[in-house]
Amino acid sequence: MTQRGQQVVLVTGASVGFGLATAKLLAQRRFSVFGTSRRPDQHRELALQNGFTMLELDVRSDESARACVEAVQSQAGRIDVLVNNAGIVIFGALEELSIDEARAVFETNFFGVARMVNAALPIMRQHGGGQIINVSSLGGLIGTPGEGYYSASKHALEGYTMALRQEVKAFNIDVSLVGPGFFKTGIAQAAQPAALKLPVYDGMRERLSRYLRHNVEHGADPTILAWLILDIIESDNPRWRYGAGVDGVWLARLLPFIPRTLGEPLLRKVMGVEDSFLYRWLSRDWGK
Ligand SMILES: NC(=O)c1ccc[n+]([C@@H]2O[C@H](COP(=O)([O-])OP(=O)(O)OC[C@H]3O[C@@H](n4cnc5c(N)ncnc54)[C@H](OP(=O)(O)O)[C@@H]3O)[C@@H](O)[C@H]2O)c1
Structure with missing residues (x-):
């Protein structure tokens, strides 16, 4: 039950x-929290132990999105x-x-x-305001090789968010x-692999997949992002965009100053799009 x-x-x-x-x-931090999963029964116990309610949601479905938001509204009275x-x-x-795979992303x-x-x-308008993160x-910000449609979907999200921010400002x-x-x-x-594998991309796919897996496995603690989201919620005047993690913050800041003639070949070499000495040197301890 939500407290006043x-x-x-x-x-x-x-x-x-x-x-x-x-x-x-x-x-x-004593927020009344609703989380979601496509398989809520598998995660309800975990949610309960961590003090939040788990609801069912598949964001690919209009009906599921509506039902999830209605469930929060009926249990908590607002969002x-x-x-x-x-x-x-x-x-x-x-x-x-394929285009179907792109559409799925x-x-x-x-x-x-x-x-x-x-x-x-x-619901937010009805209650005089709210926040979306x-x-x-x-x-x-960068078109990531090997994750091109993922990058494209996130580029679209950046434009959408910038427009939305302006449109709903007047509603607090x-x-x-x-x-x-x-x-x-x-x-x-x-991550799901492409159903079709063209031999011309075999080398690039192997190197890129090692690069991406290694960097996620050795990535920052997700709690850092949770703290950032808490800061944004508690901010009186939230900014439009926040980087997270050392690379998320610094690369985003440096990007506008890196000339493409330098940035693009460096990206291809570091990530392993091209087989290069730099990639082999960076990945020498990564194993398979
Ligand atoms: N980890 C990173 O390095 C990184 C970096 C940049 C951005 N991100 C972004 O961070 C967000 C969270 O990713 P994560 O790294 O925490 O990945 P994750 O561990 O794979 O978690 C993904 C979450 O998305 C849910 N999900 C997937 N498909 C869904 C659908 N159709 N409907 C509803 N929920 C769905 C999954 O829930 P169920 O399977 O239980 O439904 C799961 O809880 C993503 O937007 C990702 O793009 C991650």
Whole structure:
């Protein structure tokens, strides 16, 4: 039961990773927290132990988004903060990925956010305000090889969030976006590979996949992002975009000053798009 004055937060994708860390921290800080999963029964016990309620949600479905928001409204009477965190990666060269695979990424990472926003806005307006925080990525600023459609969906999310922020300002609704770099979550294991594998990309695929898996496995603690989200909620004047993690903060700041003639070849070499001495040197201890 929500106490008077207690803020109600809905975090999508709270079964693991960032979503779980955020729901857990906000519940500890006495927010009334609702998390979501496509398989809520598998995670209800975990949610209960961490002080939040787990609801069912598949952001790819209009009906599921509506039902989830209605469940929060009927149990808590309002939604003060919506954290759009649910997201997926499909891994492969753009030429290997079908339009259906591309659509699947956008249905979750982009239209999934739009569905949740459309369902929550009338409730926020009715209660005189609210806050929306969308989880983007450093991939929302850089086109990441091997995760091209993921990057494209996050670039779309950045534009959408910037426009939304302006449109709902008059209703006392704050909109922000967080752009994490590499964090240690289950996202690399959950990433689906392209169904089609073209032999011309075999070498690049192997190197890129090692690079991305290694960096997620050695990434920052997801609790850092949870603390950032708490700071944004508690801020009197939330900014439009926040980087998260050392790479998420510094690369985002440096990007406008790095000339493409330097940045692009460096990116290809560091990530292993090209087989290079630099990649082999960087990856010498990574194993398989
Ligand atoms: N980890 C990183 O390095 C990193 C970096 C930049 C940005 N991000 C972003 O951070 C967000 C969270 O990712 P994570 O790293 O925490 O990944 P994760 O550990 O794989 O968690 C993903 C979450 O999304 C949920 N989800 C996936 N598809 C869904 C759908 N159709 N409907 C509803 N929920 C769905 C999953 O819930 P169920 O499976 O239980 O439904 C899960 O809770 C994503 O938006 C991701 O793009 C992550």
